Amino acid sequence: MALIQSTLIWVVYAVVVALLVGIASIFVYLYQSPRERSAIVSIVCIFTLTSLLATVLLLPVDVALVSSTTSSRLGRRKDWATDARVDNIVYTLKIVYYTLYSLDAVLCLLVVPFTYFWYEEYDEVATEEGTQTIGSRFWGALKYTLAFIALVIILFLVGFFVPVARDRTGAHYGLEYFKRILEENHGERALTFALGLLITLGILIYVLYTAAGFALLPVALIKSAPAISAPTLTANTASALEQNRERQRQLEGRSAGSSEGLNPKDRRELDALVREERTLVRRERLAAEASGEHSNRLVKIWMKIEAVFRPLKLLGGFVLMIIAIVVWVSMLLTGIDKAKNSVCKTHCGYVLGHVNIINPMNWILVKSSKIFPIDNVIFLILVLFFFFSSVVGMASIGIRFLWLRLFQIRSGHTSPQALLMGTVMLTLMALAINYAVAMMVAPQYAHYGPQTYCDKPLRHPTDQPDCSEHRKLRPCSETADSQAARNVCTASVGSTFLDTINVNFSFFGAVDFWAQFVFLAVYLIVFIVSLFRVPKLDEYQAEQDAEEEEEEGLLASTGRRFGATWQDITGRAKNHGASNGQGARRDDTE
Numbered sequence: 001m002a003l004i005q006s007t008l009i010w011v012v013y014a015v016v017v018a019l020l021v022g023i024a025s026i027f028v029y030l031y032q033s034p035r036e037r038s039a040i041v042s043i044v045c046i047f048t049l050t051s052l053l054a055t056v057l058l059l060p061v062d063v064a065l066v067s068s069t070t071s072s073r074l075g076r077r078k079d080w081a082t083d084a085r086v087d088n089i090v091y092t093l094k095i096v097y098y099t100l101y102s103l104d105a106v107l108c109l110l111v112v113p114f115t116y117f118w119y120e121e122y123d124e125v126a127t128e129e130g131t132q133t134i135g136s137r138f139w140g141a142l143k144y145t146l147a148f149i150a151l152v153i154i155l156f157l158v159g160f161f162v163p164v165a166r167d168r169t170g171a172h173y174g175l176e177y178f179k180r181i182l183e184e185n186h187g188e189r190a191l192t193f194a195l196g197l198l199i200t201l202g203i204l205i206y207v208l209y210t211a212a213g214f215a216l217l218p219v220a221l222i223k224s225a226p227a228i229s230a231p232t233l234t235a236n237t238a239s240a241l242e243q244n245r246e247r248q249r250q251l252e253g254r255s256a257g258s259s260e261g262l263n264p265k266d267r268r269e270l271d272a273l274v275r276e277e278r279t280l281v282r283r284e285r286l287a288a289e290a291s292g293e294h295s296n297r298l299v300k301i302w303m304k305i306e307a308v309f310r311p312l313k314l315l316g317g318f319v320l321m322i323i324a325i326v327v328w329v330s331m332l333l334t335g336i337d338k339a340k341n342s343v344c345k346t347h348c349g350y351v352l353g354h355v356n357i358i359n360p361m362n363w364i365l366v367k368s369s370k371i372f373p374i375d376n377v378i379f380l381i382l383v384l385f386f387f388f389s390s391v392v393g394m395a396s397i398g399i400r401f402l403w404l405r406l407f408q409i410r411s412g413h414t415s416p417q418a419l420l421m422g423t424v425m426l427t428l429m430a431l432a433i434n435y436a437v438a439m440m441v442a443p444q445y446a447h448y449g450p451q452t453y454c455d456k457p458l459r460h461p462t463d464q465p466d467c468s469e470h471r472k473l474r475p476c477s478e479t480a481d482s483q484a485a486r487n488v489c490t491a492s493v494g495s496t497f498l499d500t501i502n503v504n505f506s507f508f509g510a511v512d513f514w515a516q517f518v519f520l521a522v523y524l525i526v527f528i529v530s531l532f533r534v535p536k537l538d539e540y541q542a543e544q545d546a547e548e549e550e551e552e553g554l555l556a557s558t559g560r561r562f563g564a565t566w567q568d569i570t571g572r573a574k575n576h577g578a579s580n581g582q583g584a585r586r587d588d589t590e
Contacts, residue, residue, distance in 0.1 A: 005068050006089070012373050013061045016380060017054050023384070024049035027391070031414045041416040044115045045423045048107045052430040053387065055100040059438060059446060060379040062097075062492040064372055065089050067449035070488055072370065075454035075467040075474075077488055086490055093493040101195055101497075105152075108198065108427040113148045116420045117141035155194040189504065196501040196508040199435050202428030203515045206436070210386060210429055211522035213393030214324055217385075219530040220392065221317030241280040248273050323385060328523060330359035331440045335516055343479060349502025349509010353479040355444045365445035375445070382441070386433045387426070394422055432512075438495050439502075440516050447495040448476040453488040 024046045032042065066089065069081035077086075118141040251270045255262045262270065336357065343353040355362065361382075369375040391409070399407040399421050407418035414422070438446035454467035455474045467473050474480065476489035478499075502509030 006065060009061055009064045009068070009372070012376060013058070016057055016376070017050065020050045020053045020057070021046065024053070028419065030411055031409065032419055033413050033415055036415055038119055038416045040115060041119055041420060044107075044111060045419055048112060048423050048427060051100065051103050051107060052427045053383065055097075055104055056383050056430055056434045056437070057380060058093075058096060058100065059434070059492065059494045060369075060373075060376045062093050062494045063369060063445065063449040064376070065093065066490045066492050067369060067451050069490060070451050072450040072452045072473075075452045075472075075488065090490065090493055097493055097497060098191065101191065104427060104431070105194055105198060108424055109148050109152050110145065112420050112424050112427075114141055114145040116417060117144040119416050119420070152194075155197065156190045158193060188500075192497070192501050193505060195431070196505050198428060199431045199501070200508050200511050202430070202432035203435065203512050205425055206390070206429045206432035207515050207519045207522060209393030209397060209425070210390045210433065211393070211519045212396055212526045213389035213391065214327075214386070215523050215527035215530055216396055217389050217392045218317045218321035218324055219527075221313045221320065223317075237280055237284045241277065241284060244273055244277050244280060248277070320385060323382070324523075324527075326360050327382070327441055328520060330361035330442070331436070331516060332520055333357045333359040334362070334440045334443060335513075335520070338513060346510050347506055348499075349506045350513040351478065351499055351502050351509070352443055354477040355475075359442075362442040362444050365442045366450055369445060369449045375449075379437075382437065383433065386437070387430065390426055390429045390433075394425065399425065434494075435498060435512055436516065436519070438498055439512075443495075444475065444477075447478065447491050448489060449492070451476040451489055453480065453482075453485045455482065455484060 027049065028042050028045045066086075068078075069086050069089070070077050118137065121137045121140040248270065251262065251266055251273070254266065334352075334355075334357070337355065338350045338352050341352065341354075341356045342348075342350045344351065365375050365378060368378055394409045395411075398405045398409065399418060407415065407421055409418060409422050452473045452475055455472045456467065474485075476485060476491075478491070480489060502512075
């Protein structure tokens with residue numbers, strides 16, 4: 001039975017990873033510029049995004065496996081869960097965690113930078129002339145990557161030799177949980193230091209990009225449903241363009257019949273018509289792209305599916321807004337609890353020890369974890385919400401150095417360099433999301449899940465009392481230091497790893513903790529502003545690219561959303577007669 005349960009948990013995780021490969025592939029395909037597609041860039045980005053999401057989503061698997069060793073109803077371990085079996089589960093999880101964390105670090109610090117320089121080294125003319133070979137291109141990319149290799153070596157050397165926390169006054173390191181954390185070898189310490197630094201760097205980005213996207217994504221979904229369908233837009237534009245050109249021919253004919261040419265009034269009208277014609281031609285091309293003309297069958301099918309589910313955007317936006325508010329409240333309650341009740345405050349990076357203030361998201365996950373795999377589904381939705389919020393945040397703000405915009409992330413217009421840079425930022429933000437979910441959103445769930453122990457006196461140290469009759473069940477926690485708790489409770493490997501960073505390198509833990517309040521403040525400000533102002537995710541690009549600005553204005557100007565959806569599904573415009581062309585023309589002149 002135990003083998004079947006463990007196998008089922010890992011099978012579900014494998015299915016989730018396969019789903020993540022699909023999500024990462026769609027993300028890269030939709031965002032990368034079609035004219036600048038690169039196979040190696042796409043492969044590296046897909047693999048990196050899959051790895052980082054798989055790392056974050058390993059936590060519910062971790063919780064399910066360690067919780068499967070106990071009976072939360074009786075407060076004791078199951079008969080098959082001997083110390084050797086439990087240690088084997090924990091050891092397997094450690095191997096998976098260390099592999100994924102190490103892979104994330106290598107991808108972020110070595111593979112993605114090398115791919116960036118590899119793409120930059122490409123010279124089309126030199127390749128055609130035969131002066132640039134694969135070897136010379138490889139050496140050129142490697143020279144620039146050597147700086148990152150040196151950075152990785154320095155990080156691990158510092159982590160290997162840097163002194164860590166030991167007996168500090170008032171730090172409560174005498175607790176059994178903290179004793180186990182402090183007992184680690186130098187190799188583990190080097191890895192925890194490197195990842196602690198990466199998590200802290202990721203949190204500095206996460207408090208801006210993810211917080212802004214967390215507020216903007218639900219509001220953008222609610223306000224983004226188009227008001228006019230692509231077929232109707234095509235018909236209106238064609239009619240208006242025909243009328244425009246007919247009027248231009250009339251004015252030009254009048255000019256040809258007069259020796260003095262057009263009078264000033266007619267000349268101004270003709271100039272206005274020429275400008276309007278350019279706008280209408282551009283609109284006609286945008287309408288053709290929106291309706292899928294000259295696109296392959298897969299794109300057309302995707303557009304039809306998108307049109308079918310378009311009405312659900314409004315409902316999905318409201319659902320995500322509720323989830324965001326619940327998460328925000330949960331993080332605020334946990335932050336207050338940690339600031340007030342942490343067992344060692346700054347000495348251990350505000351490790352809580354025991355949940356004193358119940359937060360709603362933690363309660364939902366703990367209760368749902370008793371029925372596998374409901375908590376996995378909720379956790380997957382939560383993590384993907386954080387992930388896509390980070391993407392929306394990058395699309396809104398752009399990749400910047402201080403106030404200078406370096407790259408812009410836009411659907412269908414993202415260069416390979418921007419995609420690689422965005423992938424590095426998403427990797428760092430994913431590590432920060434991993435910390436936030438485990439330490440702030442659902443700390444009890446992340447550490448012990450639904451595990452409980454029977455708080456009754458023991459006759460022998462190895463006894464496991466039964467609470468089936470005497471209801472003295474207590475939730476497992478880091479501060480539960482009784483022998484009964486030690487015999488039953490097993491902390492998840494993921495949460496223990498994060499606590500190891502907080503305890504051994506308390507500076508990282510303190511910065512990570514207080515940065516969460518900055519996240520909450522940024523979210524609140526952006527959320528309030530977005531309620532009263534339609535979010536302009538790309539203000540700079542709107543000035544530089546009139547096509548995108550015009551498309552947004554035309555497709556989101558009125559409230560005829562459901563009619564437009566039906567027309568996009570059927571691919572036919574509603575026949576309004578000649579008034580369509582006049583209406584479109586009036587829109588432009590206004």
